[in-house]
Amino acid sequence: MHDDDIANIMRALGHPVRLEILRIMATQQQGQCCCGDVTESLPLAQSTVSQHIKVLHDAGLIERKPHGTRNRYCIRQDRLAELSSAFGGLLKGLAPSAAGKETELA
């Protein structure tokens, strides 16, 4: 995972409403929910919620499964895991005296 990817995901997570949307999705039965469920739980217009969902989807954080007249969304745990690992790597790279660790080991 490159900086651009990490930054993209971070930006997608960089809005309180989107964090809340993810949480709502996680709380739903079987981790699945549709746009309406989210809209009900938030003081925002349906179009706005749909936009936020799109941002999360574009970042690859959620998955869309068309199902009849509505869409089911669920969190992509695989991507969360990837992110977690990439984030860990990032933090490690920023740790004190990570400065020449690789050459030390070489």
Added chain:
Amino acid sequence: MHDDDIANIMRALGHPVRLEILRIMATQQQGQCCCGDVTESLPLAQSTVSQHIKVLHDAGLIERKPHGTRNRYCIRQDRLAELSSAFGGLLKGLAPSAAGKETELA
């Protein structure tokens, strides 16, 4: 740490240049460097770099210590630790079937 705080930090980290700046700071001797060091390593104007540094500083991710005619910046490891913990909590809350874990335990 609330969603707003997390989102703020995520947004600060949501730009590849800022990730790179943090890395540059970490690579520097004693984890300290000044604006010029960063500017030298990036194909951006000094004012732009200064802007990005300000974003990181506003997010509380770096610390500024005026030192003579220049400013020394360093990463705030304490804040990274906080973030790491908050991020972990976020991921846990998004994990599959985190849906009624608290009521289960209660």
Added chain:
DNA sequence: CATGTTCATCGCAATTCACCGATCATTCGG
């Protein structure tokens, strides 16, 4: 086929972001 439901998408306005060059404040060396 007509109707209702669900939601993505399309404008649109207001705000924020990213980048730049120019300027200003601070500080060190003579």
Added chain:
DNA sequence: CCGAATGATCGGTGAATTGCGATGAACATG
């Protein structure tokens, strides 16, 4: 006190983001 250096900040431009209501596409049902 003067000039050079460093870097924050200002003003401006173009692009992206955030919010909204309205429209449109896809589907289920009568």
